[in-house]
Amino acid sequence: MLLNKKVNILIVDDKAGNLLVLEQLLSMPGRGFIRAANGREALKVVLNKEVDLIILDVQMPGMDGFEVAQMIKTNKRTRDVPIIFVSAEKTERQFVMKGYEEGGIDYLYKPLDPEITKVKVDVLLQLYLQKKELTEKNKYLEKYALLINNSADLICILSADGLKFEELNNAVTEVLGYTINEMKGTSLLYYIPEEDRLKVQKLCKENKEKFSFETRVYNKSRGIKWLNWNIVNKNRWWFANARDITDIKEVEEIKNYLATVVKQSNEAIYLHNPDGRIISWNDGAERIYGFSEAEALNMKIWNIVPEYLLAETQEVVNHIFEGAEIQSLQTKRITKRGKIIDVLFSASVMVDANNNLKSIAITEIDITEQKQADEKIKQLNTDLQKNLLQLKEKEEQVQTIFRNAPDAVILIDEDGKIVNWNPKAESIFGWTSDEIMGSFLHETIIPKRFRAAHENGLKHFLKTGEGQVLNKPVELPALRKDNTEFTAGISISPTIVKGKYYFIGFISDITYRKEAESEIKQKNELLENAVTQLNQVNKELESFSYSVSHDLRAPLRALSGFSQILEEEFTNLMNDEARRLLSKIQHNAQRMGTLIDDLLAFSKLGKKEVQKSLVNMEEMIIEILADIESNACHLSAITVNQLPAAYADPSLLRQVLTNLISNAIKYSSKAVSPKIIIGAFDENNECIYYVQDNGVGFSMEYANKLFGVFQRLHSNEEFEGTGVGLAIVQRIVTKHGGHIWAKGEQGAGATFYFTLPRS
The missing domain is CATH 3.30.450.20 (PAS domain)
Incomplete structure (x- = not known):
């Protein structure tokens, strides 16, 4: 209680002696004192601290006591704090009325009478604290009244003897439609149906201290409301809280009705837990499958699923537990007698209030007869x-x-x-x-x-x-x-x-469609004609290449043979210049033979079918390097990284690798320390093989010429070659369904890349 709390007394006087005297005079346990030497200090105190009484000297330099009191009374927080003015008994009586006007409660006159001073201070403090406590209690009562009157529940007081309403809150109008005055003084029994009255009257006689019950209650329009009552019984008075549970009761009624409908439904409706154990089984399920409820509750759903559908059904169950809702899925089930039937299957997952998985609810309709009724x-x-x-x-x-x-x-x-x-x-x-x-x-x-x-x-x-x-x-x-x-x-x-x-x-x-179809037809005919013409041209070109290459061999053999006779029979008759020219003729005849061989190989590629198999790339590289080293010496340091196997025609793939490696050796032969790296890497789900050298390289502006027949970026004096090798390589890679490209820099080497399909 406030009367037992510590109180603060503010003493305001410009004379320190007076402050000390008053404090000693009024000092007692439970009191605290705050001193102020002038009006400004006093105002600071009351604005920052809680003060229960102010003893204020009237005559002070600067701001007098009346001015201080006036400012204190204008503040909402401090205006109720009692003020006792201290005044000179004879010289200051003319200010008494002004003190009362400024909010003073009483006066003390100097010199102070100790007894009167103590009594006045005690009485004024007690009155102020009582008023303050009463104000606090009124605030709490107002809050409780607001809480009760704004509650959605009906809160009331009834006499236990007659169950008459003594007090009610505003919720009675919302819940039952009556005003407070209409129900005040009437008995609760008047509003309860006859079949519920005996239960309530029995509770009255039991006289329990706390209890709860549910009843139906007539509202003003004679409709039925369900109320849940919580009663505290004190001295034969019921302090009651009644909550409207009509909606809950209606939901329960609907649930009970639905449970009956489910139980009696002709469709199979049942529940099973995450392990597949059946936990609910209705009459429809018993009728369709032949298992009684007692039998089914000791089974798992797998007992009614045909063996060949177990895996598929497990996948469906997994999808449902992940949140999927199945609607009208046609599947098959097996009855107690072993008969396979067609059912229409619907299912959804059931969770508790905390969203935890509980079970799967399944509805199945026997559609066996339906599927057989085509005519229907x-x-x-x-x-x-x-x-x-x-x-x-x-x-x-x-x-x-x-x-x-x-x-x-x-x-x-x-x-x-x-x-x-x-x-x-x-x-x-x-x-x-x-x-x-x-x-x-x-x-x-x-x-x-x-x-x-x-x-x-x-x-x-x-x-x-x-x-x-x-x-x-x-x-x-x-x-x-x-x-x-x-x-x-x-x-x-x-x-x-x-x-x-x-x-x-x-x-x-369909005008546009017909026009499009006609246009597509025309384009297809043109495309077929073009393909036919292209195939014909390719055949003629291959035939021409083969014929030209074959026909060139006869005069070339004659040229080579006659030059050899000249060398063997007439070399002594020739001067140095004639022998040099003869050597030139023999060398170019040999080069022409190589060129014809390459041209024949290139033309034959068009006819050759690709016979693919799994090729160990690392073993093939080792064999190719051994063949190269047995035929010619070179100074290149060759590094072979790990290479995955390829799915390709072994003989054609050997041609590709032999050509690329031979080129790398040839074009890096003039480097101080020729180096060649053979390797592979994965990119964009493709395996890319590469051969890299540090030779003469090439400018990327000529990269488009690398794979053309007879296209060369270096003279024959620099590096021998026919200009057909890379064209053959490209054609082989393309026939495999892959592609080839190169990157290089003049004087800094080149890298040739190619891909092959994985299968």
Whole structure:
């Protein structure tokens, strides 16, 4: 309580002696004193500290006591603090009335009377603290009143003897519709149905200190509300809190109803836990599978899944536990008697309030008979078409369907008159619905040359039930309002409504499609002709290359032979210049032979089929290096990194590697320390093989010439060659489905890269 708390007394006097006297006079346990020598110090104290009483000298230099009091009383926080003015008894009496006007509670006159001073201070402190405590209690009471009156629950006090309402909060109007005055003084029993009154009366007699119960209560409109009551019984008074649980009860009722529906459903509805153990089994499941509830609760779902579907079903269950919801999945199950049946399977996962996995809820419908009833399905389809036409009588529904159709939808009767025409038909043909409704189809959208055939076809169908263009997609010329024709894709289906035939036509403008098809056809023909011509040219080119190479051998052999005879028979008759020229002839004849050999090899590649197998690249490189070193000496330091196996034609791949390695040795032969690296790496899911040297290199501006036949970047005097080798390499790599390229720098070496498909 506030009366027992420590109190603070502020003493304001410009004389230190007076401050000390007052403090000694009023000092006692539970009191604290704060001194202020002038008005400004006093104002600082009251603004920063809690003060319970102020003893204020009237006459002070600067700001007098009245001015200080006036400023204290204007502050909302300090205006209720009691002030006792201290004044000279004789000389300052004229200020008494002014002190009261400025908010003073009482006066002390100097010289101070100790007893009177103590009594006045004690009384004023006690009155102030009592007032302060009462104010605090009123604040709490106001908060409690706000809390009670704004509670959504009905809070009330009832006499336990008659159960009459003594007090109620505002929630009674929201919950039951009555005002507080309407219910005050009335008995709770008046509002409770007869079957609940005995229960409440029994609780009254038991006289428990705390208890809870639920009852139905009539509201003002005589509707039923369910209330949950929590009672504290004190001296035969019930302090009650009643919560409206009507919605909860309705949900419970719905749940109970649904549980009954599930239990009695003809569909198999059951639950199983994450391990597959069945934890719920309804009558429908028992009827479909033959297992009783007692039997099923000792089973797992795998007992009703055919063995060949166990893995597939496990995958489905895993997807459901991951959050997937299965709707109408067709699958198979096995009954107690071992019969395989078709079911329509739906499932979803069930979680608790904390989103923890509990079980899977499964609904299965036996569709075995349904799947066997093909004729019933056909009948249903026929009925569906009839129902679609019957929607004609419901204008708004028909218009909605017609408006949203992507094709022109036209409905004609058995007389050939148009009875419905959708917006897409307006767009395609140009006639509005108002313009064309009731017109004969053959007089509007059918070109004149086909109109007689249309009329005869309609008459033939009505007589025999047969129609050449019905129930299948056809392409026919159609006529627009502006008399322009276009190719239309048409599908027409007849149906009978109330004994009369109607024809539904779905029509689309396929002009652009037909034009595109025609253009594609023409391009395909041109492409086929071009391929044929290209193949013919390739064959002729290969034949020409082979013939030229073969025919050149005879004169070349003669040239070589005669030059050899000259060397052997007449060398003594020749001077040095003649012998030099003869040597030149022999060397060029030999070079021409090599060139012809390369040209023949290049031409034969077009005919050779690629016979692929797995090739150990590292072993092949070792064999190639051994062959090269046995034929010619070189100074190159060759490094072979780890190479993955390749899927290729071994003989052709050997040609590629031999050529690339020989070139690297040749073009790095003039380097001070020739180095060659052979390796591979993965990039963009491809294995890339490479041969790198530090030889003469090449400028990248000539890179496009590297793989052309007879294309060389160096003279024959610098490095011998025919200019066919890299062309052969490129052709082999291309025939394997790979590609080859090179990077180089003049004077800094070159690297040749190629790829091969992995399989």
